[in-house]
Amino acid sequence: MIRRTSKSSLFDLHDPALKISSNHDLSNKTSMKMSAVAAIHAEVDSPFALKKVLRAVKQEEVPTFILGGGKNTLFATSYFDGVVITMGRNFAARELHSENTIRVGAALQLPTLIKFAHECGLMGLEFLTMVPGTVGGALACNAGAGGEGLCDFVERVWVMARDGMIYSCGKDDFTYEYRHSSLRDFVIMEVELKLRPLNVQEAERKADEFRAKKTNQPYHIPSSGCIFKNPTDPKTGLSVSAGKLIDDCDLKNYSIRSAQVSQGHANFIVNNGNSSGEDFLALISLVRDIVQHRTGIEMELEVQIVGGPLNGVVLA
Ligand SMILES: Cc1cc2nc3c(=O)[nH]c(=O)nc-3n(C[C@H](O)[C@H](O)[C@H](O)COP(=O)(O)OP(=O)(O)OC[C@H]3O[C@@H](n4cnc5c(N)ncnc54)[C@H](O)[C@@H]3O)c2cc1C
Secondary structure, three states, X not given: OOOOOOOOOOOOOOOXXXXXXXXXXXXXXXXXXXXXXXXXXXXXOOHHHHXXXXXXXXHHOOOEEEOOOOXXXXXXXXXXXXXXXXXXXXXXXEEEEEOOXXXXXXXXXXXXXXXXXXXXXXXXXXXXXXXOOEHHHHHHXXXXXXXXXXXXXXXXXXXXXXXXXXXXXXXXXXXXXXXXXXXXXXXXXXXXXXXXXXXXXXXXXXXXXXXHHOOOOXXXXXXXXXXXXXXXXXXXXXXXOHHHHHHHOOOXXXXXXXXXXXXXXXXXXXXXXXXXXXXXXXXHHHHHHHHHHHHOOOOOEOOEEEOOOOOOOOOO
16 A cells, blocks of 8 residues: 655645645544544645646546545545545635525535525525535435435536536536435536525424434434435335334444444444444444345445445545
């Protein structure tokens, strides 16, 4: 393994919109609060800085990962020998674009997005109540609840490809499904979302409904949200709750060191201490294998695992 500790070898450091650090501690960059270090962390605060980083990592063939709020991401190992890119404040801009559309940056936090829509007299995103993370991460994962996802609301999205080219995509230029979108192949920079006029009572009622559905989720303990997507039962063709399958297999509270299947919601794994990526991966594999063995149903990962044997979602 090559340890890429030399920051200046990859990037031009004389750009105020580009902050580079090596051996960067990631423990506070994921909601799972797992111990992990990235060889290089690049915080980009302009499309030009982003382009410079993407071109450099492409040329050098360095593994690269775009990190949003880290609310659905696990690092498989304690050392990521590559570049983790995060987007700075300039990517969190927001504006009312037209009567029914808002234009927001990828680094905007989801609770701020919902609040901003209401301030503009618009609604429709209440299904994202209590869903943490950024707009970019939510578009990449088509985050949502109750059958709705953020991608349903896209009018236009601006992305950067790995070669630094910027594309403006209409809603028919990309595909999405339950917890996945093809936008993930790019770096999402900005999006225009089409909403509907705000009805305050309806918005509050919807937000309360979604809040009520989440009372069993462990919000105050480090986690990464749902680990598995709800699978389809091959016998019935119907979607089944991954949490219920795990619970039915008596796996609630099951743990490997400090990584534990949540007592509240069995599709959450929580970090009760200082768990490593290896502990989470071991527990995730075990849960998946036991459920498959007992029910015949294969569960697919919802959480993004960077590196490691389970799933590679590294960009470059
Ligand atoms: C307590 C809790 C509850 C949750 N409840 C829900 C829920 O109800 N519904 C739901 O859908 N999710 C839920 N989640 C998961 C999480 O909130 C969402 O998946 C959210 O969209 C992740 O956003 P993020 O910015 O943190 O993404 P990250 O975890 O940082 O990244 C996720 C993926 O998006 C990619 N990505 C991030 N930013 C960009 C970008 N700008 N361009 C391209 N790709 C990008 C990453 O590379 C990665 O593949 C929950 C999580 C927690 C911790």
